[in-house]
Amino acid sequence: MNFSVTEPSVRTKWFAGITVVLYGLITIIPLLWIIATGFKTSEDAISYPPKVVFKPTLEGYVNLFTTRTRVNQDELEDLPPPETWYEQLVRDRGQVIASPSRYGERFLNSLIIGFGSTALCMVLGTAAAYAFSRFRLPLKDDLLFFILSTRMMPPIAVAIPIFLMFKNLGLSDTHLGMIMLYTAVNLSLSVWLLKGFIDEIPVEYEEAALIDGYTRFQAFYKVVLPQAATGIASTAIFCLIFAWNEYAFAVLLTSGNAQTAPPFIPTIIGVGGKDWPAVAAGATLFLVPVMVFTVLLRKHLLRGITFGAVRK
């Protein structure tokens, strides 16, 4: 028998374990459902009762990446035999591929804008946070409050001024415009988060480096940056998730050129009936980059969230 104070009892362990598993299931089931729907046929996707076991098909993914036209049986027979498996798949449904869809392009826009704004946000945020953390600045507290105050209303509340501004500056529907917008929205959060992380790094490290013969900038990137990596990684994840998932501004400010994936995915519904598997396929693929990014930085993220909780 174990009478340790810190070791939980077997019953507590089971209880905790089951709670965690249940919570995990509740969180992950909608996600699994989306992923599964992506591999269903249109009929299976809306069948009632819902199908848990089904015959997977790539139809949703093919539909996601193509636009198709319906042709009648005679025309179909006149066509040369299909060259690829996906052409075959489309013809089995009585359709032919008209052109590739714009999903790939939209996805690429999302990558450029999402990662671009995150990178810019980290560069500016780290520099600003470092200055706030290390230097005596006039009106420092007021400036910090001012920066935070930009987050006190939902960003979309200023949608109209931004829309007009972008129009006049020629930034509407450009990658640069969206990168700047998302950076502006995320910057206040990242300055605050990063300032906290940099405050935790004792200033003596830089002073030691300064005496050891490094310039202020060298001390910053050789000594401060490696130690702030944790904070930068977790802040970057928050920024990326916002920029990646942002919908309202993307609908308002982008159309033909710089449209990102979030406003594009729902438009699939309007084309040739409610193609839920294609929507689900689009959402599934859209998940992948953020997931990969987060998994890569996961080690830092966990440490980042608990950073400073315990004095080392």
Add this chain to the structure above:
Amino acid sequence: MAQIRIENLRKEFGAFTAVESSTFNVEDGEFFMLLGPSGCGKTTTLRMMAGLELPTSGRIFIDDEEVSKKKASQRDIAFVFQMFALYPHMNVEKNIAYPLISQGMPRKQVRQRVSEVANILGIESLLKSSIRGLSGGDRQRVALGRAIVREPKAFFMDEPLGALDAEFREHMASELMSLHSRMNATTVYVTHDQLEAMQMGDKIIVMNHGVVEQFGVPQQIYDWPATMFVADFLGSPSMNFLHGNGTIASASTQVKMNETTINIPRQTETMEGEFAVGVRPEHIQLDDAASLRCAIKATEYLGTTQIVTATTEFGEVKARVASNLDVTVGAQTGLSLISDTITVFNKATGKALLSEANKAVLAHG
């Protein structure tokens, strides 16, 4: 190695004056102590010498070269921080090698210097380990290693033993001293621990509220304090003060307080008003026949000696006497003072009155 000269050095942070016009010299090869309570400006002074803060006014010379406005890296000095400031993302070897790499020294030579230094400090076996796993003492050794590897003109240390526990501090203090005697490098050392200062320093400068109170070798400062602050700050227990009021004439060898007469060294200064007669605890003896009467309030046993606290009509007094002396709490007895060790202070200015005994020490400052 280097001689350091400080002239009228002053530092203000906004409306707050951290250091008021300090002037002193650090001789070549000296182990120099900057001593004072927290907030007295000693660390600010050191940081200005190192180039981590810019002085508001005044000048700093290292080997007759003015460095007041130069960058820290151009002063050719090494700094040891209280919390060591070892780079946690590098191992021991890299930490020690870091200053050399910044100077662009060839790899092979760097490796050789690092192993020499590791050998001096006895940390060869730690070179590949990470900083996180090291004990306080080993971290301190690595920090010293990083300082000495460059062979700088001077070492500046900001309470380097402050982060260690008491037992280990003793050990590191003696290691530091033997290191200093071997390298004979000019060292400026900041501490608030008066024992540490007296134990290790060749010279001590005592600071308070940004002002240099006294400057000299430890024994002079201990025996002949220039101010009541220094008298109180050095020594444990600190100097006793018997408070009185009246006139002290030049050439007098006695001071009369109510019915008691105390012999003092021949005075060379005159004053009138409130004064304090300062005497170290070890210069007080219990003597039933003495005219200075007291009541024993408490005793503290310290092994070879004991501290006796007694109340007199001029204030409370602590005496250090042999521990085998039988002292009863509550008893009435007398105190005799060793008269040629006494310093009389003017309470209005806080300064020591000059006498035949302390003139030689205090006249120059």
